[in-house]
Amino acid sequence: MFLSAWSLALSLLSLVALILTVIATRTAVKVLRWWDPASDSNRQIRLENETWLSSTLVQYGMGFQILSLLLFVLAADHFSQVISGAMCATGALTANAYGMPTLLLKILGAFFYGFWIVLHGFDIRSEQYPLLKAKYIALVCLLPLLAVDVVSQTLYLANLKPDIITSCCAVVFGEGGGDSGNLLGAVPQGTLSMLFYGIALVLVFCGSFLLRCLHPLLLWLNGLVWLLFVGVSLVAITTIFSSYIYAMPYHHCPFCILKPEYGYIGLLIYGTLLPAAFFGISGALAELIPTRIGLDAVVHRFQKTAMLLSTLLLVLFVLVVSYHFVVYRLMGGEGG
Amino acid sequence: MAASLIELEKVCKTYNQDRPNQVRALVDIDLSIAANAMVCLQGASGSGKSTLLSVIGCVFPPTSGRATIAGKALSRMPDRFLTIHRLNTIGFIFQHFNLLPGLTVLENITLPLMPLGVGPGERRERAGRLMAMLSIGHRANFPVSQISGGELQRVAIARALVNDPPIILADEPTAHLDHALSLAFMEIMVDLQQAGKTIILTSHDQLITRHPAVERIIGIEDGKIHVP
């Protein structure tokens, strides 16, 4: 179903991102082959200029990737009006095998772009550009990821079949009414909410300790717990919190919270969770930067900022996501 | 501050290296210029004078050799760091002034402060002091296309000074000025030297080369220092 403004916009966005990344990768390959800081040749001067191009393109790429992620979810919600059996974005995304993988690839892509920008930020702080090789190897790896994303998205759109009345005698019926299947089966709510709040508490303590003292082992642990927390949060949003936001006990959808009917609260929820996770994880990944290259001060300053941001965003996230839940519980919805 | 602010050792600069159109613009230059000096570079066009000025001005690093400018060794430093160093240490005054025609005097003077993140209030204040010193304060909001040659020269000086750099480089500063304005220019340079700046001029103008304040004349020929 390409002939829809949404599919067109998504394809255009991917195409643009792909072209920009291909150009950046071309630079990366050239730099990996020819870079020679000791040389004063024209080629070296040109390469030095091209490094600016590649980093700018990656920054644009990240912006486009985030836009594309948001647009993809909104488009899925729109597609649900056309596809048989789909009542909301969940139904549209699970309408074929490529929907959910594309979504995950897009999130992964946005994180990857972000990590690259952090890496680039470290690299250009030293006169030796010590991370240059690593940076451009990472950039070369980014292209296949993006390509898979684009292919998967294209397959998703191509395999969407709108439900149109046809001239055949009997009609093929979709699943029809009711809510169109929840993403996840039954998860024990009590255990899950305890897990969610428990991990959040651990992360807040971890973060505030790390703010005072950057212990390497704890940083790694913190990053790993963040990975876990993202998973737990997504499950918790889907199975617990979303239905309190909708005030509908049987509607569990992680995407409808992005709709205007619910005041775009989903934007705030994902807009705090994902950056918080990004900073939490990148704080740990920054430990990978070797200490001998003299970037310690820069890395430590970044880690402190990252821990501060991730902790603040985490607190905000927990408050926003719990709001409806808590209000419901307090307003006499006991046992509900 | 160290005795010599600018220290060049065996500095070479080759354009289009390893290509048929290779040009050796500087060959084994050894030069040291003390802080607070006023020197004049002299040489015909194509002698390597501008290249030397560029190396001293941190515009590009030398191909080989050591160049230490205001305490920092420039050898094969990426462009990004050269620019940062240039922003902090060098004030340029160009032959054609190189002011941006659409901007006002004030805007032109404060251009180097923009990437430093200096706010508009402080920009105006810093430029105001310089404009008052160079008596062009009444022209602050005039577009540079509407002011006279002598005033243009002062705007260019003000722009070179606005970051308070220790080194001032002036490339043929008096080539487009009449005698009186050239004299006035040299007076300003003398004042700046007394205020602690190191001044490097390039010129053929006898007014400069024979000026009493110019301590040393460095001749350049075919990319080498040549003692006159």
Added chain:
Amino acid sequence: MRPSLMLLVFLGLLALTDGALFLHHHQQGIRSAAEADVMKITVAGLGLTDLSLATEARYTRHPAVTDLVVPVMDHPGAIEHFPSGSFWASPVSHP
């Protein structure tokens, strides 16, 4: 006033215009809510399946004759050839 502030003021003015339009939009919504009941009765009472916008459309006005290509045949005189039929104006001339 620094230029970025001027831009902000300009964008603010645009936002104000849009705010006024949004209020108008909101007002319209309230008014149409009052009409919605009558519309609801009409649709349910007559069993309608479409708006009376494309009054000659065979497809959308009523799902009577329906093929994949019908959406683009909007006029009784339209060329029934897909897809070119959707590009050409109907050969029937209206007074």
Added chain:
Amino acid sequence: MISFARQLNLIDYSLSSLWRRRGKSLGVMVVFAGVIFLLASFQMTTRALTDAAADLLAYAPEITIQKMTAGRQESIPLEYQEKLSSIWGIRAITPRVWGYYFNEISGANYTILGLDPHSMPLGDQLGQAIDTGALPEAHEVVLGQGVNAEVAGGDKSIFSLFRPDLSLKAFALAGTFKAETNLLTYDTLFMNLDDARDLFAMAEDMATDLCVTVANPSEVSTIAKKIAALLPDTRVVTRQQVQKTYQAVFGWRSGFASICLLTALASFIIFAWDKASGLTPEERKEISVLKIIGWQTSDVLVLRFWEGVIVSLVSFVVGYTLAYIHVSFFEASLFRPILLGWSVLHPALRLRPSVELGETLLILCLTVVPYLAATVIPAWRAAIIPADSALN
């Protein structure tokens, strides 16, 4: 903080540089705003129509049964009603006669609707939708506003329509639909079931289709399956399918038109690319001067980025606002022919464009993203102009 102050300075400078090249920047902005205006008005019109339809079709008949012969729909025998009596859960079955009447004088198509409203849900309240007069008795008709103006001339109380054999059938005007319902009834003649059969010369025991009302909405799909099994020569259309088809049809049209409009976008992008890459000697000199006095390559890149953002932001807000005004106040007059076909009878369109993040983001992605992408490489080309070219 330094970084924030620096960005603010760079925004200041990019504004001043846009202002210095105001002819060029204004040209780009006007064209860009025009492209955004076209795409946005189109998207808003489609969305407003589909939204209106979705709101109303929520009350359409739950199931419609149509007889199919040779892949075409034809009249359905009334006896089919009895065959369905075994299905539990059906509340009412209403036979309807539905057809077009082509007015050769005006070239308009009228919709003839014959049914007994009392067996339809909310049918008893249908009187509220009728402006003057009452529900039609025998030989009476209720007219939509558009038909009333054309056929009855506004004040006739009796008029005639042709049967297929060109004999005349006279109708008395029982009333007109309220103007509020124009969007639904503008072209409609609503009459008795028998009169409609008589007008179309249809057999006594036939109808166009059967509307089925279901007691429990969640069983629609099950009941529809049962009907399809019992009456294999029929097509059973559910409300949900009608809704989805409607969305798909308009989605198809809007996609089709978007492709056409994308060519406008493409030419704008080429124009923008050209404007961004054609550096005048003054611009080259400006950048080399900036660089030699201490601006980084990245500063110039950021400068160009802000220029792009400002141009696209202003164009976007202006174009989008104009599109809203166009759709909301001028009935999207530029696009009516494309979206609504060549119909002769058009009710006044009071469109209420939806204002929501998704739509805005969609237009933003279709327009601003290609613009920013098209200007990034020219911006880089400008930014790498070497500093030493200012020295000569």
